[in-house]
Amino acid sequence: MKGKPVIYPVHLTATYKFKQSDDLIDVVQNRSGFLYSRWDNPSVVEVENELAALEGADKALGFGSGMAAITTALVANIKAGHRIVATRQLYGATFEFLNEVLPKLNVETVFADCWDTDRLLREIETGVDILYLETPTNPLLRIVDVAPLARAARKKDALVMLDSTFASPINQKPLGLGVDVVIHSATKYIGGHHDITAGFLCCNRPHFENLWTHRKILGGVMDPMSAFLASRGLKTLELRVQRQNKSALHIAEFLETHTKIKTVYYPGLKSHPDHEIAKKQLAGFGGMLSFEIDGNFDQTKGFMDRLSHVKLATSLGGVTSLANQPITNTHAALSPQDRSKAGIGENLVRLSVGIEPVETLIGDLKEALKNV
Ligand SMILES: Cc1ncc(COP(=O)(O)O)c(C=O)c1O
Known part of the structure; x- marks a missing residue:
C-alpha cells in the first residue's frame, strides 16, 4: 500500500511473532528486534530516540513514572557499602528512597544543602560512588552549580545523576555539564498535558546496557500509549x-x-x-x-x-x-x-x-x- 502514517502508531502489543526460531534466537542474543514489550516496544523506542536527540544523548529509556526511572537508575548502579552524596532539596519520594530504602541495602546517602557547593565538594572529596543532584529545586527554584560538582565527582570515578524535570530538555542540557544520567519525570513538561504518568533516563552508550538490563529486571517500563502521548508532547x-x-x-x-x-x-x-x-x-x-x-x-x-x-x-x-x-x-x-x-x-x-x-x-x- 502506498502512503505511510505521518504519525508513528501506537504498538499495543505485549509480544512479537517470528517465522522461524533462528530469528527469535537472534533477537534474544543480539537484541536485533523486538521480543517482549518489557524489553522494548516500537512506540517506546520511537519516543526514546526523539528524546535522546533532544538531550544530545546517545540513548534514552522510557519508564512508567519518574520514580520508576529514578529508582531503576539508582538500583542499577549501587553496591553494598557505597556512599551517595546528594543535595538535600530533592523531590519527596526520591529523598525517601535514598534516606529510607537504600540504607536497608547498606548504601549510605550524605545530604547537603544544594546551594552549599563547598560542603558538597568536601563530601565528594571524602568519598563518593554516586553524586545525585536535582535542579531547579522544588518549590524554591534553587539552582545547583552543576559543573564543578560533576567535575569533582568524576575525578573520583563516581557516576553523576541529575533530575532535570523542572527545567525540561529545552532549558537545561545536563550532559554538557558533566552529568552521566539525566532524569525526567515526563509526567511534567515532556508529556505536557496532565494526561500521562511517565519517566525517562538519558545517557551515553557506556551506561545504557546496565540501565536497560535493570529496567527489564525491575519492570518499570513505559507503556505504548504513554510513549505515544510523550512523543506528541515532544512535538510542541x-x-x-x-x-x-x-x-x-x-x-x-x-x-x-x-x-x-x-x-x-x-x-x-x-x-x-x-x-x-x-x-x-x-x-x-x-x-x-x-x-x-x-x-x-x-x-x-x-x-x-x-x-x-x-x-x-x-x-x-x-x-x-x-x-x-x-x-x-x-x-x-x-x-x-x-x-x-x-x-x-x-x-x-x-x-x-x-x-x-x-x-x-x-x-x-x-x-x-x-x-x-
Ligand atoms: C522533580 C521531580 N522528580 C521526580 C518526580 C516523580 O515523578 P513521577 O510522579 O512521574 O513518578 C517528580 C514528581 O512530581 C518531580 O517533581
Whole structure:
C-alpha cells in the first residue's frame, strides 16, 4: 500500500511473532528486534530516540513514572557499602528512597544543602560512588552549580545523576555539564498535558546496557500509549516551554511589585539568590515560580480558593496553570521544624505556569489577591 502514517502508531502489543526460531534466537542474543514489550516496544523506542536527540544523548529509556526511572537508575548502579552524596532539596519520594530504602541495602546517602557547593565538594572529596543532584529545586527554584560538582565527582570515578524535570530538555542540557544520567519525570513538561504518568533516563552508550538490563529486571517500563502521548508532547515542547518561560518571568515581575506579596522565588529575577548561576546554566528560567503571600495560612488558603483560571492541583509542567500550597500537599509530610529549615512557610504558593494568555493569568492572580 502506498502512503505511510505521518504519525508513528501506537504498538499495543505485549509480544512479537517470528517465522522461524533462528530469528527469535537472534533477537534474544543480539537484541536485533523486538521480543517482549518489557524489553522494548516500537512506540517506546520511537519516543526514546526523539528524546535522546533532544538531550544530545546517545540513548534514552522510557519508564512508567519518574520514580520508576529514578529508582531503576539508582538500583542499577549501587553496591553494598557505597556512599551517595546528594543535595538535600530533592523531590519527596526520591529523598525517601535514598534516606529510607537504600540504607536497608547498606548504601549510605550524605545530604547537603544544594546551594552549599563547598560542603558538597568536601563530601565528594571524602568519598563518593554516586553524586545525585536535582535542579531547579522544588518549590524554591534553587539552582545547583552543576559543573564543578560533576567535575569533582568524576575525578573520583563516581557516576553523576541529575533530575532535570523542572527545567525540561529545552532549558537545561545536563550532559554538557558533566552529568552521566539525566532524569525526567515526563509526567511534567515532556508529556505536557496532565494526561500521562511517565519517566525517562538519558545517557551515553557506556551506561545504557546496565540501565536497560535493570529496567527489564525491575519492570518499570513505559507503556505504548504513554510513549505515544510523550512523543506528541515532544512535538510542541519547545513552543510550550518558551511561552511558559516568558509568561513566568512576566508573572514573577508582576508579583514582585504587588503590595500583598512578601517574596517571589524565580531564578529569572535579579533578587533570586542563584540568578547568576541560572544565567550561565539555563537556556530559559522556566515556567515554575513560588511566592509568599503577606498573610497567614488561612489567608493563603483563601487566596488559593479564589483562583479560577489557575487550577488548585498538584503536579506541574503542563498546558494548564496549576497552583498549590506546598505545606498542604507536596511538603505535608515534613515536620514544622524541617519545613522551616527548608524555607517552606504556611504562606508559600507554588505556581506552574501554563500556556494561557499571560494577561488572563495575571488578572486571575490580581483578583484573588484583592481580598487577602
Ligand atoms: C522533580 C521531580 N522528580 C521526580 C518526580 C516523580 O515523578 P513521577 O510522579 O512521574 O513518578 C517528580 C514528581 O512530581 C518531580 O517533581
